[in-house]
Amino acid sequence: MGKAITSSQNSLTVRDNRTSKTYEIVIEDNSIPATAFKAISAAPEEGEREENETSKGLRVSDKGFLNTAVMRSQITYIDGEAGGTLLSGYPIEQLALHSTHLETAYLLIYGSLPTKSQLEVFQGEVMHHSVIHTEAEQFFRSFRYDAHPMAILTSAFAYLGSYYSEANPSLQGFYPILHSLFTKGSPESLAAMDKQIYRLIGKATTLAAMAYRVRQGRDFVTPPTGLSYTGSFLYQMDHLGQENYKPNPVLEKALDVLFLLHADHELNASATTVLQTGSSLVDPYSAIAAGCASLYGPLHGGANEAVIRMLISIGSPANVPAFIEAVKKREKVLSGFGHRFVIFSDPRSFIVRKTADEVFKVTGKDELLETAMALHEAAMNDEYFIKRKLAPNVDFWCVGLIYRAMGFPLDFFPVLFAVPRVVGWLAHWRQMMLQPGGVKIWRPRQIYIGSSKRAYVPIDDRIPINGQGPKPISHSG
Structure with a gap:
């Protein structure tokens, strides 16, 4: 005993x-x-x-991290049941109303809202570092005309790291320096981190715009001076040589609000991927590329694209009842309702609806909006969805409709998710680099259920196991 x-x-x-x-x-x-x-x-x-x-x-x-905490964090808190989101303590709806994406980026990365002079320095550095080396044009032109923009963006982030050897701990010489490039918290170390943060946030919009324009067969545009973060992004995407061209201020503001709302959402799949990759002390460009690859998945960054495709497939409000019944029979998938972590209504969804109204005044109302409203009404009054607590999330309420109204192609939607999320990824990466006790490589355990120790069998004595092994496939050409 x-x-x-x-x-x-x-x-x-x-x-x-x-x-x-x-x-x-x-x-x-x-x-x-x-x-x-x-x-x-x-x-x-x-x-x-x-x-x-x-x-x-x-x-x-704990398959899928259902109840495992892997970090002590001061960045974002989400109350999944109440539906509240705090960014470093500030309600996200207050920030969306009064702040900007870059001001909120400063908050997430450094833990406090900036003073006027601090914000001027931060914005100035981010925008200064938006220009890409001219050789990058050849890199972007090497992709096929039909390459998915997320594949291009993921590759571009990794490619970007090849220019900055000083940002790669593996290239810093002897062992102690290798370990402490971003982790020692000295003024030199913090300055090195800041420089990579400026570069990644500043160049994210440029890389995304290049991925868009290479698909359109257009020349690339040098980032302009004197515009906001989202204004510069829209300029790089849409400028076709017009004199004194400026993006529509309503659309510029709407995109800034959406970027702010998508900047961070705690330890989601992509943020966790960045931390997992970053725990090996790899350069931040490779870590961000890994996060971008994670976001590419349809269970994560492809959700708002899936909502639009669903609404297109429904067609009109008259077809909503039949679609609802098909969902209940598991014949159709309902996209944009429910969330792995946020159980009830996401506060971001209300901000997005207000933003959508402003955008539609400029672009005209998307015909799919009536279908979306009918679907929302039907689902929220159906016992099947009420019991399962399937409320509309931020992806359902108009994010995709706004992007569609602004003229973005469907397969570009995940890119519009990735660009602002770079901020959150970097905030979590920086926090991990500076955490007390240093960085430990993430190495989860497993429960091994394979064969116990067994003797090697020569190839002529082996007996095939039914249903196992590779199958031949047909070959073209």
Whole structure:
């Protein structure tokens, strides 16, 4: 029998029924350290697999990070049940009303709203670093005419890192410097981080605009001076040689609001990918490219594109009832409702609806809006969706409709998600580089369920296993 332990109020008492031992695990910030379970070990049962490593302590199984905290963060807090989002403590709806994307970027990265002079420096550096080396034109022209813009953008972020050897810890000489380029917190280290942050935020719009224009068969546009972040982006995309051309200010402001709303959303799949990759101390350009690749997936960055395709497939409000029934029979997929983390209405969705109204005054109302409103009304009054807490998320309420009204092609929607999300990725990356105790490479455990140790079988003695192995495919040409 294990020694009795008096449990304090801020601890968890665990009794292992295999050994009758009791363990006390400290609770801090309503969390317990997974490594504490390594102390809970037992002798293997008779016939138990060695690979279970029972004598080495318990492992915590959590497929898909359903309830595992991997960081202590000061950046973003999302109340999934109440639907609130705080960026460094500020409600996102207040920031969307009073702030700008770059001002919010400063907040996320440095933890406080900037003074006027601080914002001028930050904006000036970001915009100064928006220009791309002329050799990049050849890189972009090397893609096929029908290459997906997210494939181009992902490649471009990685390509960008090849220009800045001083940003790559692997190229900094002997071992201590390799480890401390971004992690020591010295003035030199912080300045090196700032420079890469300026470059990545500044060049994100330029790379995206180049990915757009190469698909259109247009010449590339040098980033202009004197325009806002989103104004410069729209200029680079749409300028066709007109004298004194300036983007529509309503569309410029709308895009800035959408960029602000998409700048960060806590540890989503792409942010986690950036941290996983960055934990090896790779250069930030490679880490951002990895995040961009993660965002490319249809379960993440492709959601607002999926909403538009769904609305197009429905066609008109008259077809909504039949579509709803098909969804309930699992014959159709309902895009834009529900969220892995946000259970009830996303506060960003209300801001997006207001922004959509402003945009539609300029562009005209998208005919799909009536279909979207009919679908929203039907779903929100149907017991099937009410029971499952499937409320419309930010992707449903008009983000795609706004982008469509502004003339962006459907496959460019994920790019419009990636460009502002670079800010959030960099904020989390910087926080990890400067965290107390330094950076530890992320190396999750597994539960091995494969074959136990077995003897090698010569090829002539092997027996084929039904259903396993590669199958031949047809070849063209």
